[in-house]
Amino acid sequence: MNSSFSTKKQLLQTAWDATSIDLLKQCPRKYQLSMLYGYVTNEENIHLKFGILYHQAIEQYHKYRHLGESHDAAVIRVVHSALIYTWNDKLNRPWDSDHPNKNRFTLIRSIVWYFEQYKDDPVETLVIDKSPAVELSFSYQTATLASTGEPYILCGHLDRLGSVAGQIFGLDAKTTKYAVQSDDFAAFYSPDNQMSMYAFAGKIIYHTQVHGMIVDAAQVGAGFTRFRRVFAPRTEGQLLEWYDELMQYWLPQAEAFAFANRWPMNETSCGRYGGCPFRGICGKDPAARDVWLKASFKHREWDPLKTRAA
Amino acid sequence: MAESPLSKVTKDSLQMLFNKNPKDMTDGEVEEICKKLREQRTAFMLEEAKPKRSKIKADPNLSLEDLDI
Numbered sequence: 001m002n003s004s005f006s007t008k009k010q011l012l013q014t015a016w017d018a019t020s021i022d023l024l025k026q027c028p029r030k031y032q033l034s035m036l037y038g039y040v041t042n043e044e045n046i047h048l049k050f051g052i053l054y055h056q057a058i059e060q061y062h063k064y065r066h067l068g069e070s071h072d073a074a075v076i077r078v079v080h081s082a083l084i085y086t087w088n089d090k091l092n093r094p095w096d097s098d099h100p101n102k103n104r105f106t107l108i109r110s111i112v113w114y115f116e117q118y119k120d121d122p123v124e125t126l127v128i129d130k131s132p133a134v135e136l137s138f139s140y141q142t143a144t145l146a147s148t149g150e151p152y153i154l155c156g157h158l159d160r161l162g163s164v165a166g167q168i169f170g171l172d173a174k175t176t177k178y179a180v181q182s183d184d185f186a187a188f189y190s191p192d193n194q195m196s197m198y199a200f201a202g203k204i205i206y207h208t209q210v211h212g213m214i215v216d217a218a219q220v221g222a223g224f225t226r227f228r229r230v231f232a233p234r235t236e237g238q239l240l241e242w243y244d245e246l247m248q249y250w251l252p253q254a255e256a257f258a259f260a261n262r263w264p265m266n267e268t269s270c271g272r273y274g275g276c277p278f279r280g281i282c283g284k285d286p287a288a289r290d291v292w293l294k295a296s297f298k299h300r301e302w303d304p305l306k307t308r309a310a
Numbered sequence: 311m312a313e314s315p316l317s318k319v320t321k322d323s324l325q326m327l328f329n330k331n332p333k334d335m336t337d338g339e340v341e342e343i344c345k346k347l348r349e350q351r352t353a354f355m356l357e358e359a360k361p362k363r364s365k366i367k368a369d370p371n372l373s374l375e376d377l378d379i
Contacts, residue, residue, distance in 0.1 A: 080340045083332035094328060105321055105328065112347040223317030224354050 004155075004304045008148040011036055012258040015139070015153040017304035018194035021246065024254055025193060026273065031254075032263035033278050039297040041277045043099065050102040051175055054218075055159060057082050057111045058173055059135040062125050062160065066132040075115045082111055100222045101177060110175065110218055110225040117227045123162040123171065123214065128206065133161035138205045139305065144247045147259075152251055155304050158198050167211045169231070170202040173218070177274070180219040180228035189215050189232035196242040199234040210234070316357075320350040 004015035013020060013035070023031040033039045040048075057078040064074035086095040086104045097103040126133040139155040146152060160171040172195070178185065189195050195213040202210035212233035219226040257263050270279045281289050281296070327335070327343055 075344060076337055076340050079344055080332060080335065080337070083328075083335065083340070083343075087332050092331065105324075108328075108343065109320075109347050109350070112344050113351045116348055116351055223314035226358075 002301055002303045003306070004153075006146065006148050006150055008150065009146075009258060011261060012146060012148065012255060014146055014148075014150050015155050015305050016251070017154075017156040018197045019302065020304060021197065021250065022193050024250060027266035027269040027276065028254075028257055028263040029265040029282060030269070030276055030278055032257075033281070033293070035302060036263075037293075038299050038301050039278070039293055040300045041297060044277065045298065045300065046097050046099045046102050047175075049095075050097075050107055050220075053082055053085055053107055054110060054114075054175055055135070055173060056085070058114070058159065061115065062132045062134040066125070066127070071115070071119060075112065078115075079108060079111060082108055101220050102175075106220055106222070106225070110220055113225045114173075114216075114218060114227065118216070123164045123169070126161045126163060126168065126208070128161070133206070135159060136161065136201075136206065138201045140201065140205050142247065144251070146251075146255055152247070153305075154197065154201070156197065156201065158201050161202055161206060161208060161210070162214070164214075168202070168208050169212055169214045170198045170210055171214045171216060172198060173216045175218045175220050177221075178219065180217045180226055185217070185228065186230045189213065189230055191238075191242075192232065193242070195232045196234060196239060199232075200239045200243060203236075203239060316350060316353050320346055 004013055004017075004020075006012035006014050020031065020035050023035050060078045060081060061074050064077055065071070069077070086107065087093075088095060095104045128136075136158040137156075138158060139153055142152045142154060144152045158170050159173055162169060162171055178188075195215065199210050199213050202208055212231065215230040215232060217228050217230060219228075265282055267282075270276050270282070276282075277297075281292055284292055324343055324346055327339055330339070
């Protein structure tokens with residue numbers, strides 16, 4: 001059973017992470033198909049696995065460094081681990097991804113290149129309770145209640161908290177197919193729901209004076225990985241605005257959808273975010289959609305309250 | 311984007327190590343992978359640093375009369 005949903009009202013999500021809020025804000029129908037029914041394309045599965053393994057490597061690296069390992073020794077350890085995680089023990093062969101950009105070789109290359117890129121990183125990882133502030137899973141019970149009486153929870157995983165030039169930022173590593181060097185790339189993250197949520201988490205949950213987020217974006221190509229660091233500052237006013245709008249408008253809206261069991265399409269989103277994977281489904285007659293969904297998509301349950309696993 | 315020849319050379323040279331069960335790998339073998347990939351990165355960075363030919367854009371106000379032909 002998905003622990004992020006109400007025990008009293010079916011389809012009412014009470015624990016929200018950035019992924020599910022993003023889906024809801026993009027298109028309620030996309031949220032329904034992806035979050036409630038768990039439909040996912042094979043390509044999305046590959047992106048998810050790749051992203052989780054990439055994050056794991058960065059998290060492990062900072063833990064080894066905190067334990068006193070040298071940069072080189074820590075890199076060897078995390079690369080070795082990533083090779084093991086991408087080995088199929090049952091078939092005794094490497095992870096077989098048919099994606100040209102997201103596969104075992106590009107993963108290991110991206111990890112090695114990432115640590116070369118940030119070998120002398122000016123951002124210092126914070127230490128909280130004697131542990132490096134990496135892969136921080138948070139679950140924050142808000143004061144806002146759903147109509148069932150259950151409190152809404154904000155949850156997720158903040159990659160890292162670090163300080164640079166005396167200011168504290170949350171850090172998020174992202175892999176993308178988009179050209180990170182394009183002029184407008186930095187603008188992608190301000191405003192951005194996920195970055196606002198993570199900055200909020202850093203500020204409220206970890207009681208730190210977070211000035212915003214740093215996004216370490218990696219453009220993963222077949223033959224290269226290109227990096228760019230983007231600062232996404234957030235003021236207290238911006239975070240309050242984000243939180244108030246979520247609590248007062250977006251989550252009650254989701255609740256209204258759940259009670260009506262209707263998740264309307266937002267057709268203006270179909271071509272955005274690289275093109276919605278459900279566009280072909282929504283473009284068909286309603287009576288034909290179920291058959292096409294079952295034939296074209298895999299099933300995956302996304303429970304925001306569960307920790308990440310590749 | 312198609313894979314560059316350099317990337318292919320690196321991949322081919324690491325093929326044997328990538329096909330080996332990583333649980334049987336030594337630190338030296340993992341270091342060999344890291345070394346080859348760092349070399350590939352250096353070459354990529356040098357390529358990136360080379361000045362690129364910028365696309366010549368036509369002046370939208372230019373007419374045939376402006377061309378001295």
